Amino acid sequence: xxxxxxxxxxxxxxxxxxxxxxxxELALATRNHGLPLEALRYDVTPPGLHYxxxxxxxxxADDGWRLTVGGRVRRPLRVTPADLAAFPAVTTRxxxxxxxxxxxxxxxxxxxxxxxxxxxxxxxxxxxxxxxLLDEAGAAADAVDVVFTGADHGVERGVEQDYQRALPLDVAxxxxxxxxxxxxxxGAPLPPQHGCPLRLVVPGWYGMAHVKWLRDITxxxxxxxxxxxxxxxxLRQEPDDEGEPVTRIAPRALLVPPGFPDFMSRTxxxxxxxxxxxxxxxxxxxxxxxxxxxxxxxxxxxxxxxxPPDPGGDSRWAWRRWHADWTAVPGHHVLAVRATDExxxxxxxxxxxxxxxxxxxxxxxxxxxxxxxxxxx
Amino acid sequence: xxxxxxxxxxxxxxxxxxxxxxxxELALATRNHGLPLEALRYDVTPPGLHYxxxxxxxxxADDGWRLTVGGRVRRPLRVTPADLAAFPAVTTRxxxxxxxxxxxxxxxxxxxxxxxxxxxxxxxxxxxxxxxLLDEAGAAADAVDVVFTGADHGVERGVEQDYQRALPLDVAxxxxxxxxxxxxxxGAPLPPQHGCPLRLVVPGWYGMAHVKWLRDITxxxxxxxxxxxxxxxxLRQEPDDEGEPVTRIAPRALLVPPGFPDFMSRTxxxxxxxxxxxxxxxxxxxxxxxxxxxxxxxxxxxxxxxxPPDPGGDSRWAWRRWHADWTAVPGHHVLAVRATDExxxxxxxxxxxxxxxxxxxxxxxxxxxxxxxxxxx
Numbered sequence: 001x002x003x004x005x006x007x008x009x010x011x012x013x014x015x016x017x018x019x020x021x022x023x024x025e026l027a028l029a030t031r032n033h034g035l036p037l038e039a040l041r042y043d044v045t046p047p048g049l050h051y052x053x054x055x056x057x058x059x060x061a062d063d064g065w066r067l068t069v070g071g072r073v074r075r076p077l078r079v080t081p082a083d084l085a086a087f088p089a090v091t092t093r094x095x096x097x098x099x100x101x102x103x104x105x106x107x108x109x110x111x112x113x114x115x116x117x118x119x120x121x122x123x124x125x126x127x128x129x130x131x132x133l134l135d136e137a138g139a140a141a142d143a144v145d146v147v148f149t150g151a152d153h154g155v156e157r158g159v160e161q162d163y164q165r166a167l168p169l170d171v172a173x174x175x176x177x178x179x180x181x182x183x184x185x186x187g188a189p190l191p192p193q194h195g196c197p198l199r200l201v202v203p204g205w206y207g208m209a210h211v212k213w214l215r216d217i218t219x220x221x222x223x224x225x226x227x228x229x230x231x232x233x234x235l236r237q238e239p240d241d242e243g244e245p246v247t248r249i250a251p252r253a254l255l256v257p258p259g260f261p262d263f264m265s266r267t268x269x270x271x272x273x274x275x276x277x278x279x280x281x282x283x284x285x286x287x288x289x290x291x292x293x294x295x296x297x298x299x300x301x302x303x304x305x306x307x308p309p310d311p312g313g314d315s316r317w318a319w320r321r322w323h324a325d326w327t328a329v330p331g332h333h334v335l336a337v338r339a340t341d342e343x344x345x346x347x348x349x350x351x352x353x354x355x356x357x358x359x360x361x362x363x364x365x366x367x368x369x370x371x372x373x374x375x376x377x
Numbered sequence: 378x379x380x381x382x383x384x385x386x387x388x389x390x391x392x393x394x395x396x397x398x399x400x401x402e403l404a405l406a407t408r409n410h411g412l413p414l415e416a417l418r419y420d421v422t423p424p425g426l427h428y429x430x431x432x433x434x435x436x437x438a439d440d441g442w443r444l445t446v447g448g449r450v451r452r453p454l455r456v457t458p459a460d461l462a463a464f465p466a467v468t469t470r471x472x473x474x475x476x477x478x479x480x481x482x483x484x485x486x487x488x489x490x491x492x493x494x495x496x497x498x499x500x501x502x503x504x505x506x507x508x509x510l511l512d513e514a515g516a517a518a519d520a521v522d523v524v525f526t527g528a529d530h531g532v533e534r535g536v537e538q539d540y541q542r543a544l545p546l547d548v549a550x551x552x553x554x555x556x557x558x559x560x561x562x563x564g565a566p567l568p569p570q571h572g573c574p575l576r577l578v579v580p581g582w583y584g585m586a587h588v589k590w591l592r593d594i595t596x597x598x599x600x601x602x603x604x605x606x607x608x609x610x611x612l613r614q615e616p617d618d619e620g621e622p623v624t625r626i627a628p629r630a631l632l633v634p635p636g637f638p639d640f641m642s643r644t645x646x647x648x649x650x651x652x653x654x655x656x657x658x659x660x661x662x663x664x665x666x667x668x669x670x671x672x673x674x675x676x677x678x679x680x681x682x683x684x685p686p687d688p689g690g691d692s693r694w695a696w697r698r699w700h701a702d703w704t705a706v707p708g709h710h711v712l713a714v715r716a717t718d719e720x721x722x723x724x725x726x727x728x729x730x731x732x733x734x735x736x737x738x739x740x741x742x743x744x745x746x747x748x749x750x751x752x753x754x
Binding site: 004005008009010020022024025026027028029030031032033034038041046047048052054055056057058060111114115118119153154155156160191192193194257260261262263264265266269368370371 | 381382384385386387396397398399400401402403404405406407408409410411413415416418423424425426429431432433434435437481488489491492493495496530531532533534537568569570571634637638639640641642643644646709743745747748
């Protein structure tokens, strides 16, 4: 089969020095979408604005959906989404980010879904803790990994596959974060593009772990070696490196672009005077410790006011709002914002790996402040 | 002001012969998004899958929203969305398509939002007929155009503006199509990206006419000459042409891509044997008369089965399902589908204008049919 599929499914590659975004990358960018940055204003991202990345097709779910829990368990399960809704429900507010966020800003650019900085969103996910389901099924004492299989099917780098990811048993059974098998997003059934009818939610981890269209959970006594663990989603400098797995979300802050945009360049326009800068910051790696803002392209930094975590419910894994005040003067400016967590801060300089993963390099936002007399007609 | 804004907001341009998609085009493609083509399966597009194009930012609507109706009227109105909900409601199923759909497939490529073929969606819009509001306000006898102003504000080609479009009075007052001031989409309040709390819906017209975040309707005794009519959204061969305005949707058919995809190339993979081909077809110009399918890249065509318009409610302006059966044999194939309406069919050859509008050239979908022995591992 490799020969047939090899024709259409080449190896991973890096763009050439002057190579613009290709037709293939564009086809992914028109299907998938980021969070329009002005939507950072919402505590919880409204449906349709949360980022979406689908490896293959969005499956067409029908009433016959069943989730199986098997492998190294004493009591295999086969349940409907309605069966899951009969368990005590847990709702958690979670910021999710694509592991490839920032990829298209790398040089050389890894050719894949070409995200800039917008592959993020925050939702309230409702479901059953995974540990409750694994307890119900009775995971065996020799269990090592828990493997999650989605209904999305396709080819990647010549390998035909269902989308599959795994978690180590201790993460799968953990309470902080508590992994969910979710059936609702923001209080409504999951939309098709977010995994209808069931998906995994792994708070603090990049999006690849949150398996959508979940149809099987298999407890395994051996480490999982599937494509999405051993080929994709590893941090490598060279193609033959073993590489480190991509896991938790590195810290990042983003800005609600101030003023108003130019349609084509997306440069922002403001008028002289006070401008409230605001945005969101998050980390899945360690608790946030602060956010800083620069209005001179990163030459100097001032602390922003970082709101406490939302007091309502469990929001340790959700972004936090920050704000800072700026007095704009006429001319060209570059705004920047960076988050720091207990393990460090966002890099200002190059950060590169062949897959283009976890690039949390500081966002730079050009702003033109008009002269005071440049009033609209 | 032009000098300041000219710096960030250049004139329209065409991409060079070997120019890939630029960073600016990519920034638009990651914000806006198309319909993932597998979602052509749904009669009504689920929220979040319908295409979205926003010229500037998505405004942040609050409870103070008011719609004004003024200009050449005897009784100016100032109403809340709740006031509109007190009028008798009309619900219409409408297929909406961006005027720029197909732009990125043109050579040379006009540099703007780089759509391939996916800028489409179908929703059930609920609202008040515009003619009812204009009747309430009492449009004057000398009225010529009705101008619609959205709350989205930005710069385009150096011109600072609120997004504004107009309709001739006879279209604004028409009953076929009946223009709506809509406050609900698929039975729920409008999502932010679709115009919350109010938008115009002009069945059969390209998306630029369906003004989102509607805050003012002004009846005018002179033809409207705003930017989005006289600079943008005209069919021109040369920059100085006066050009024809972009209005109604040209016919198009699209295919649900069969089988499963390769992640990167989006080429489809099927196995030998019967394959059901299906999709949707629509025209805002004239009633559809047929759909044809080609499995040899357009060399030969066979008629598809075109479903009648949905019998429930008013769906004259919604897409129609079609299907055809294909027996796939091993090898490489290019599928194509074309719609015909009472005024003609979709072009297979080049179709070009400087804005990249209304490019309804026939979709081509490469498919690899594996050999029978290429079974998955």
